[in-house]
Amino acid sequence: MTVRAGREILALPGPTNMPDEVLQAMHRPALDIYSREMIDLTDGLHRDLSNLFATRNKSYIYISNGHGAWEGALSNVLSRGDKVLVLESGRFAVSWGNAARLMGAAVEVLKGDWRRAVRPDEVEARLRQDRAHEIKAILVAQVDTASGVVNDIEEIGKAIRASGHPALYMVDAVASLGCMPFKMDQWGIDVAMSGSQKGLMTPPGLGFVAASDRAQAVHRHADMRMPYWDWTEREGTEHYRRYAGTAPVHLLFALRKAIDMLLDEGLEHVFLRHRLLGEAVRRAVAVWAEGQVLGFNIDEVCERSDTVTTVTVAHGHDPGRLQRYCTEKCGVVLGTGIGDLQGKAFRIAHMGHVNAAMILGTLGVVEVGLNALQVPHGKGGLEAAVSYLGESVSA
Numbered sequence: 001m002t003v004r005a006g007r008e009i010l011a012l013p014g015p016t017n018m019p020d021e022v023l024q025a026m027h028r029p030a031l032d033i034y035s036r037e038m039i040d041l042t043d044g045l046h047r048d049l050s051n052l053f054a055t056r057n058k059s060y061i062y063i064s065n066g067h068g069a070w071e072g073a074l075s076n077v078l079s080r081g082d083k084v085l086v087l088e089s090g091r092f093a094v095s096w097g098n099a100a101r102l103m104g105a106a107v108e109v110l111k112g113d114w115r116r117a118v119r120p121d122e123v124e125a126r127l128r129q130d131r132a133h134e135i136k137a138i139l140v141a142q143v144d145t146a147s148g149v150v151n152d153i154e155e156i157g158k159a160i161r162a163s164g165h166p167a168l169y170m171v172d173a174v175a176s177l178g179c180m181p182f183k184m185d186q187w188g189i190d191v192a193m194s195g196s197q198k199g200l201m202t203p204p205g206l207g208f209v210a211a212s213d214r215a216q217a218v219h220r221h222a223d224m225r226m227p228y229w230d231w232t233e234r235e236g237t238e239h240y241r242r243y244a245g246t247a248p249v250h251l252l253f254a255l256r257k258a259i260d261m262l263l264d265e266g267l268e269h270v271f272l273r274h275r276l277l278g279e280a281v282r283r284a285v286a287v288w289a290e291g292q293v294l295g296f297n298i299d300e301v302c303e304r305s306d307t308v309t310t311v312t313v314a315h316g317h318d319p320g321r322l323q324r325y326c327t328e329k330c331g332v333v334l335g336t337g338i339g340d341l342q343g344k345a346f347r348i349a350h351m352g353h354v355n356a357a358m359i360l361g362t363l364g365v366v367e368v369g370l371n372a373l374q375v376p377h378g379k380g381g382l383e384a385a386v387s388y389l390g391e392s393v394s395a
């Protein structure tokens with residue numbers, strides 16, 4: 001027997017739940033890609049993406065997922081043999097670095113830990129050692145979606161500047177843009193990238209990159225440039241060059257609607273909503289952890305992301321069983337543990353188009369699963385989340 005009729009809730013960190021408005025925005029014919037309407041759509045999206053990144057600089061829209069945008073970002077500023085410093089705090093920056101290595105860069109990983117954020121002082125110390133300025137770029141993820149950590153991108157930026165090192169600061173905001181503050185210019189970021197299918201509530205298939213003046217200057221003599229990704233190729237006067245070919249019109253219709261919804265809600269409010277719902281999840285997990293089987297992957301309270309919580313599962317209990325139960329019996333799809341946490345964790349995403357009912361429903365379903373599978377856990381996690389929201393969301 002199951003209790004899963006009705007809409008399935010995606011509680012995995014991407015693709016995320018899409019609003020009906022976003023789905024409906026795509027239910028129309030394509031438009032003339034040479035029309036004024038198309039040009040206005042592109043110009044408006046470029047403007048709004050730059051505003052989301054909080055930069056006065058240009059942004060670029062690729063027909064790609066996040067992996068594509070990684071390559072787009074790297075290929076525009078790197079030359080073969082350039083050294084890249086990857087700041088480890090889970091899986092994603094390391095994977096970005098692996099792409100750089102395969103493209104011909106020399107990659108060094110600043111050893112981190114899957115259970116904590118990048119330490120800005122360690123970054124500064126490493127950069128100070130590099131007196132010859134061999135390191136050309138620094139890669140980090142604002143939120144590592146595997147470990148559930150949030151890195152302090154502002155503080156890392158300060159550490160880079162304090163070291164006096166000229167390397168480009170490149171930040172992955174795939175699991176954070178549109179969910180929490182991101183200030184490209186203020187934080188001294190040279191290249192920022194993101195994708196459509198997480199906080200931005202849009203189907204997978206769009207990748208975004210923004211580039212500072214410093215990055216544009218390096219770009220001019222970079223030798224990894226490729227025609228599709230190349231920023232300069234996208235600057236021509238002909239509109240279709242913005243997409244290096246046919247525009248992905250339906251994805252753009254969806255993105256337009258999604259960004260309109262975020263702006264209607266107000267970005268500050270969107271960020272607050274993520275904080276509140278993220279904390280509700282953490283309150284529940286903290287109670288479950290009393291049973292000694294479940295726990296937070298990220299040790300430090302202030303390093304836990306407002307977009308995804310990675311929950312470790314100890315003593316031989318199988319997170320896969322819990323995930324299968326939640327999906328098959330209750331219609332809630334949890335995220336799986338990936339990388340080092342495969343088979344040892346599950347993830348609860350709380351990013352994008354989420355409200356209290358979806359989050360409390362997800363937490364309730366996890367408790368149903370823990371009970372049904374007799375996984376020891378502290379009782380009252382859902383109640384703790386309910387109490388927290390009742391105290392925090394004022395009437």
Ligand SMILES: *Cc1c(COP(=O)(O)O)cnc(C)c1O
Nearest residue numbers: 065066067092141143145174175
């Ligand atoms: C999801 C994700 C990516 C990869 O995006 P894809 O669209 O799956 O290629 C990169 N970085 C972070 C932080 C992510 O969460």
